[in-house]
Amino acid sequence: EVQLVEAGGDLVQPGGSLRLSCAASGFTFSSEAMTWVRQAPGKGLEWVSDISGSGAGTYYADSVRGRFTISRDISKNTLFLQMNSLRAEDTAIYYCAKLREQGLALLDYWGRGTLVTVSS
């Protein structure tokens, strides 16, 4: 059974940093592209970043490029999102999700999310 479990969400001040993690199990982690999607409170879904199975290819939304870094540790079956220079508008639930296949942005499994709140 595929499982994705996010952690690391917290209350952080504007300008601060946070590192999210997503522990994956039930599939061959090194073979699958992964993504972070966020949802501001009461709002819709926003694709934040994704990474290829090997980790060599990454993509960032304009809203986070230069501030967020996605990475993965294949030995630990874990996906990460390093978030720097956080802003109030980054406040959201952050979901990690698995792409159905490389290059096909269909999200067939999702974690339950972790809440990031940016506020002073």
Added chain:
Amino acid sequence: DIVMTQSPDSLAVSLGERATINCKSSQSVLYSSNNKNYLAWYQQKRGQPPKLIISWASTRESGVPDRFSGSGSGTDFTLIISSLQAEDVAVYYCQQYYTTPYTFGQGTKLEIK
């Protein structure tokens, strides 16, 4: 960026009745080389992550009841729930996976009348 616009924003339907949700993309998501529409529908129940229910505009995911159907091509798409059940109360999102940035509609909240 491809903008996805759903209508209506909210919808109340009686149990057993038909629910129709529309999704319009600002440019075509039909890939001519394979004649496939890169359009998905997700269902998000309260307090849960989204769940993929339809891909390629009309292909139901495994385990999704056949009362859910998707249709459309190019820029105009529809999700229909033929006979609404209580467990279908949710917010529904369309998503284009044709090109980056991959974008979602704003969501349609479906409730029981």
